[in-house]
Amino acid sequence: xxxxxxxxxxxxxxxxxxxxxxxxxxxxxxxxxxxxxxxxxxxxxxxxxxxxxxxxxxxxxxxxxxxxxxxxxxxxxxxxxxxxxxxxxxxxxxxxxxxxxxxxxxxxxxxxxxxxxxxxxxxxxxxxxxxxxxxxxxxxxxxxxxxxxxxxxxxxxxxxxxxxxxxxxxxxxxxxxxxxxxxxxxxxxxxxxxxxxxxxxxxxxxxxxxxxxxxxxxxxxxxxxxxxxxxxxxxxxxxxxxxxxxxxxxxxxxxxxxxxxxxxxxxxxxxxxxxxxxxxxxxxxxxxxxxxxxxxxxxxxxxxxxxxxxxxxxxxxxxxxxxxxxxxxxxxxxxxxxxxxxxxxxxxxxxxxxxxxxxxxxxxxxxxxxxxxxxxxxxxxxxxxxxxxxxxxxxxxxxxxxxxxxxxxxxxxxxxxxxxxxxxxxxxxxxx
Amino acid sequence: xxxxxxxxxxxxxxxxxxxxxxxxxxxxxxxxxxxxxxxxxxxxxxxxxxxxxxxxxxxxxxxxxxxxxxxxxxxxxxxxxxxxxxxxxxxxxxxxxxxxxxxxxxxxxxxxxxxxxxxxxxxxxxxxxxxxxxxxxxxxxxxxxxxxxxxxxxxxxxxxxxxxxxxxxxxxxxxxxxxxxxxxxxxxxxxxxxxxxxxxxxxxxxxxxxxxxxxxxxxxxxxxxxxxxxxxxxxxxxxxxxxxxxxxxxxxxxxxxxxxxxxxxxxxxxxxxxxxxxxxxxxxxxxxxxxxxxxxxxxxxxxxxxxxxxxxxxx
Numbered sequence: 001x002x003x004x005x006x007x008x009x010x011x012x013x014x015x016x017x018x019x020x021x022x023x024x025x026x027x028x029x030x031x032x033x034x035x036x037x038x039x040x041x042x043x044x045x046x047x048x049x050x051x052x053x054x055x056x057x058x059x060x061x062x063x064x065x066x067x068x069x070x071x072x073x074x075x076x077x078x079x080x081x082x083x084x085x086x087x088x089x090x091x092x093x094x095x096x097x098x099x100x101x102x103x104x105x106x107x108x109x110x111x112x113x114x115x116x117x118x119x120x121x122x123x124x125x126x127x128x129x130x131x132x133x134x135x136x137x138x139x140x141x142x143x144x145x146x147x148x149x150x151x152x153x154x155x156x157x158x159x160x161x162x163x164x165x166x167x168x169x170x171x172x173x174x175x176x177x178x179x180x181x182x183x184x185x186x187x188x189x190x191x192x193x194x195x196x197x198x199x200x201x202x203x204x205x206x207x208x209x210x211x212x213x214x215x216x217x218x219x220x221x222x223x224x225x226x227x228x229x230x231x232x233x234x235x236x237x238x239x240x241x242x243x244x245x246x247x248x249x250x251x252x253x254x255x256x257x258x259x260x261x262x263x264x265x266x267x268x269x270x271x272x273x274x275x276x277x278x279x280x281x282x283x284x285x286x287x288x289x290x291x292x293x294x295x296x297x298x299x300x301x302x303x304x305x306x307x308x309x310x311x312x313x314x315x316x317x318x319x320x321x322x323x324x325x326x327x328x329x330x331x332x333x334x335x336x337x338x339x340x341x342x343x344x345x346x347x348x349x350x351x352x353x354x355x356x357x358x359x360x361x362x363x364x365x366x367x368x369x370x371x372x373x374x375x376x377x378x379x380x381x382x383x384x385x386x387x388x389x390x391x392x393x394x395x396x397x398x399x400x401x402x403x404x405x406x407x408x409x410x411x412x413x414x415x416x417x418x419x420x421x422x423x424x425x426x427x428x429x430x431x432x
Numbered sequence: 433x434x435x436x437x438x439x440x441x442x443x444x445x446x447x448x449x450x451x452x453x454x455x456x457x458x459x460x461x462x463x464x465x466x467x468x469x470x471x472x473x474x475x476x477x478x479x480x481x482x483x484x485x486x487x488x489x490x491x492x493x494x495x496x497x498x499x500x501x502x503x504x505x506x507x508x509x510x511x512x513x514x515x516x517x518x519x520x521x522x523x524x525x526x527x528x529x530x531x532x533x534x535x536x537x538x539x540x541x542x543x544x545x546x547x548x549x550x551x552x553x554x555x556x557x558x559x560x561x562x563x564x565x566x567x568x569x570x571x572x573x574x575x576x577x578x579x580x581x582x583x584x585x586x587x588x589x590x591x592x593x594x595x596x597x598x599x600x601x602x603x604x605x606x607x608x609x610x611x612x613x614x615x616x617x618x619x620x621x622x623x624x625x626x627x628x629x630x631x632x633x634x635x636x637x638x639x640x641x642x643x644x645x646x647x648x649x650x651x652x653x654x655x656x657x658x659x660x661x662x663x664x665x666x667x668x669x670x671x672x673x674x675x676x677x678x679x680x681x682x683x684x685x686x687x688x689x690x691x692x693x694x695x696x697x698x699x700x701x702x703x704x705x706x707x708x709x710x711x712x713x714x715x716x717x718x719x720x721x722x723x724x725x726x727x728x729x730x731x732x733x734x735x736x737x738x739x740x741x742x743x744x745x746x747x
Contacts (some may be wrong), residue, residue, distance in 0.1 A: 020455035043505040049720040072586075089590050092583045092635045100456040101633055113610055120612040130580065201560035228452050241468040242535040254500055257540065260614070265451065297451040301464035301497070314472045337610045351615055354472065411613045420596075420619025422609040 007023035016097070017239070018094075019227045023153070025119035026142040027128030032159050036128060037091065037104055038072050043204035044219065046093035047072060088118050097223045109142040109162040109290040112370070112385040113337040115142065116425055119149040121414060122410070124225055126155045126218070127178075131164045131194070134174045137371045140181060146372050147185035147405040148333065148387065148431055150407055153225050154182060154190045162196040166209040170313070185373075191225075193218050215406035231298040234262030236272065237401065237409045239353035240314055242302055256287060256303035257312055261296055262353070262408035266304065266319060268294040274310065281308040283355025299408075315355030317399040317409070324409070326397035328361070332391045333368075333403075333431035336415070337381040338423045342414070348423065349415040350394055353408070358395040358417070365389045402429030456642055461494065463630040465614060466593060467497040472577045472630055473618045477575035478535070478568075483519035484693035485650055486528075489639055492648050493630060494577075495530065498543075506533040508571065510564050512556040512695040513540030514674040516730050519693055522651040537567030554675045556695045561745045565601040568625055575618065577628050583635040584723065587739035593632045601621040601745030613684030636691075636723045637716055644709040655712070656689045656704045666743040667700025679690055690718075691723045 027033035041047050056067040061119045091102040103112070103118030119125055125146040129139050144152055156178045164170045175192035182190045193202055194213055201207035204219045216224065241259040246252075266272075286296045287303040296302040304318060317324070330350070336342050342361060350359040364377040367388035380390045403410030414424035453461065470477050479494065481487045501682045506694065509523060527534045539556055542548040542563050551559065568576055582589045592608050594616040609617055618626050632641070643650065661668040662677040669676055671683045674696050688701035689712075706715045737747075 011697070018455050019452060020458045048722045051724055087590055087608070089586075090582045090633065091589065093637075094634070094637070099635075099638075117610045119611050121614075231451050242472045242498075244498060244501050248500070248502075251500045258459060258468050258497070260468075287499070289460070289501040299453065299458070299461055301461040301468070303499075349619075351617065353615075354469070408613065411615065413612065413615050413617060415617060415619060417623065420617065422611075422617045425610070425612045 018097065018099055019226070020099045020101065020104065021124065021199065021227050022101045022103070022122050023124040023126065024105055024115070024122040024146075025126045025128065026105055026118075027159075028130075032130070032197045033104075033128050036126075036157065036159065036195070036203065037102065039135070039200060039203045040102075040219065041072060041093055041199045043200060044093050044095060046091075058358040062127045068412075071195065085429045088114050095219070095223055098227075100222065103198075104233070104391075108221050109187070112145065112387075113255065113335060113425075115145050116149060116335045116337070119146055119151050120407075122149075122151050122221070123227060124153040124155060125151045125161065125162070126157050128157045129174060129178075130159050130228050131160045131170055135177045135181065137177065139368050143178070143182055143187070144185060144193055145254060145335075147182070147187050148335075150403065150427075152189065154187050154228070155194040155218070155221060158194045159197050161201060161207075161210065162199045164386065166194075166201075166207070168210075168212045170211070173402045177252075180260045185288060191215070191221055193221065203351065217421060222303050226246065226302050230236040231261070232265045234263040234298070234406070236266050236270070236319060236380060237262040237324075237406060238264075238266065238272075238304060239355075239409070240312055240318060241354050242314060243312070254305075255309075256305050257318065258303045259318075259354070259425055260301045261298040263298045264405055265297040266302075266320060267296075268311075273319045273323060274312050275319055275324065276397040277311065278326075279310050279318070281306045281310055283307070315353075319399065324401055326399045328394045328397050330392040330394060330398065330412075330428060332390055332392070332412070332426040332428045334388060334424045335388045336383065336384060336424050337371075337382050337420060338416075340416070340421070340423065341383045342424055343383040347417065349417050350392065350398070350426075351415055352398050352400060352412040355396075355398065356415070358399065359392045361390060361415070363391040365391065389431075390424075400428045403427035403431075404429055434668055456638065456645060459634055459638055460496075460642070462606065462614070462633065463490075463493045464497040466616070466628060466630040467494050467577075469616055469638060470577070470618070471498070474575040474626070475720045476571065476573050476585075476663070477505045477577065478571060479503075479505050479572040479577040480564075481509050481523065482579075482693060483498075483515075483523045483526075483651060484579065485639055485643065485654060488650060489634075489642060489650060490577060490579050491526070492646060505577070506535060506571075508535045508564075508567055508573070508576070509535065510560045510567070511538045511540070512534050512560060513538065513543070514556050514672075514696040516651070516670070516693065516696060518653050522606075535571055536568060537563035539563050544565075556699045557698050558741060558746075561601070561741065563608075565745050568601065573625060574620065576629055577627050577630065579631055580629045580655070581613070581631050581634050581636070581639075582629075585738045587742060588607060591629065591632070591742075593629055595616055595627040595629070596620060597625050597627055597745065601625070603627075603742045604741065605743075618628065637713065640709065640713050640716055644697045644713060651693065653690045653693065656687055656707045658685055659688050659701065661686055661688060661701055668702070669700060670696050672696060 055071045059312045089104045093100050105118035107117045127142045158171050158174050171194040195202040202217045240257045244256040245260050268283050268285050273280050284305040284307045346361045366377050367379040401409040409430045412426045539559050592611045660671045662681045689704040706712045
């Protein structure tokens with residue numbers, strides 16, 4: 001399999017359609033994550049001359065004699081001053097095979113919420129470890145967050161292999177320990193790759209120092225891992241975003257329900273249920289951004305027309321296949337994101353798909369020690385970066401799927417009603 | 433608008449299942465979702481429209497998102513007074529064609545009335561922030577769409593899709609709301625507004641490939657043409673009444689095109705013979721310079737120029 005990169009990789013795919021992979025990177029402070037990201041961007045020819053010049057100039061100004069590739073990714077004044085990554089940044093690069101959106105997430109313990117943010121949209125997570133240290137607390141934390149967020153693919157990148165003489169037994173032991181831990185989290189797919197981000201081994205180019213490794217380079221793996229899940233295997237979930245009624249001469253009777261299909265394949269003629277009302281009807285037609293196609297599939301943004309003139313508005317869910325039972329009692333695993341703690345008795349807003357309702361925190365049965373996965377019972381509150389279990393009562397019924405079966409209709413936000421601050425990210429149903 | 437094709441199905445092997453979306457379809461679906469969220473949650477949204485390719489693509493996406501109904505947003509143009517005439521003509525043509533409402537915030541009016549002072553270097557891009565914020569306030573806009581992309585600049589790479597701005601229009605990168613899944617939080621207090629960036633995840637090349645696929649018409653200055661230019665700070669600037677050339681600067685006729693469209697005082701042309709969209713795609717893919725690095729003077733002023741302007745309320 002070729003890992004050859006063209007000088008202008010994206011143009012090769014310009015005529016045909018290429019797929020998009022969203023992935024996240026996580027690693028502890030000194031594991032070399034910035035170097036890895038810099039190496040991926042640099043070796044895939046995604047760093048352009050003026051960017052490199054700017055980094056070289058900034059590095060010299062700081063008294064460094066070589067360009068510090070970490071400055072490519074640390075974009076804020078405060079980050080560059082302190083030499084750390086504070087917030088998630090998104091990077092874009094392409095090869096002939098794929099387009100990539102990389103959520104570059106900070107490794108600090110106190111920024112767990114940022115890894116949660118990056119992992120929420122990722123289809124793959126790269127967890128970086130230092131070959132000299134092996135699996136440490138932070139590694140388990142990153143793997144647990146990826147598992148909790150149901151990131152479909154996990155990659156263990158064992159970095160700094162150059163500092164352990166490229167020794168196979170070192171790599172094998174770390175890979176075995178990590179796979180065991182991942183299995184206990186229920187992660188189905190783990191790839192382990194020995195690399196040196198600094199020397200460039202197995203990142204983009206295959207290593208000349210590790211003949212014993214027969215697998216793909218990191219980039220090759222990113223290029224070939226299956227993207228997306230097959231929507232035809234899933235029930236239809238279509239949150240209504242907006243009702244389109246032109247009331248113009250040409251389209252006087254047009255009434256379409258606009259939204260992005262969260263899962264499934266929907267066809268004209270299909271029977272559907274509108275939730276939470278429970279009314280049933282059939283699909284009269286489907287318009288994909290201006291054209292009647294008669295079919296739509298996740299994650300397309302489309303407009304659905306229904307046979308019957310029933311009451312459907314923003315916040316409703318058009319559902320097909322296995323029904324979802326609307327409920328006002330929500331049990332979920334949550335990641336608390338804000339400095340203001342979440343406490344039993346708090347009144348909050350809950351945003352689920354296109355619907356926002358009032359809710360009360362009825363109970364916090366436990367917080368999870370993310371290092372050991374042990375439960376801390378009845379903590380009373382969840383503080384920033386805490387992950388725990390929450391029971392909520394909502395003012396109106398919600399059509400929630402378990403997050404385990406649907407990342408889009410199983411996720412929600414808790415919002416402070418006073419000032420609109422995003423407090424908490426929630427995942428309905430059982431975790432791990 | 434022309435009806436467009438459904439998703440591009442591609443060769444097996446590239447994808448794991450027959451319903452996978454191409455990267456352009458995925459980006460389009462996401463952007464349309466963002467437009468509809470804003471329409472569903474805000475009272476008075478507006479689209480910042482400069483007549484540049486990103487705002488033109490934004491408008492195209494909005495037209496598709498609400499088809500067959502009209503776009504439920506007005507346009508807001510921050511007119512620096514040093515615009516390219518072709519771009520203003522394009523703007524007015526587009527507004528008329530789609531029956532849109534256009535608001536104009538004029539930098540020249542602010543200078544004439546003494547509320548802004550011309551900079552000694554003549555750059556007008558940094559002066560846009562004040563009329564922009566005044567325009568947002570007088571229009572009472574609560575959501576303001578911008579064509580900003582995260583690939584443009586390192587401070588932009590840190591910006592959320594929904595970016596809350598306080599009553600001064602300011603962006604505080606350390607106090608951004610976390611943004612998870614596609615659950616965008618648009619809540620704001622009176623006086624505050626939210627900047628919304630539907631093209632956050634697009635790159636310059638994505639924009640051009642989408643322009644090609646959708647056959648979107650652009651102002652002619654995006655394609656190679658002969659033009660009277662002179663060099664200043666290493667960039668080819670268009671000669672004109674706005675303030676160039678100065679003594680010692682010589683005008684010459686060159687074959688050029690623009691990669692970005694902004695104020696004439698700080699937007700440089702690049703030498704190019706790319707006369708068609710396909711030529712431009714080839715050129716952009718092979719370029720070793722970023723879009724802004726090649727053609728924007730205002731970003732070169734300091735290491736954190738964009739972050740500093742955004743903190744003041746710039747888009």
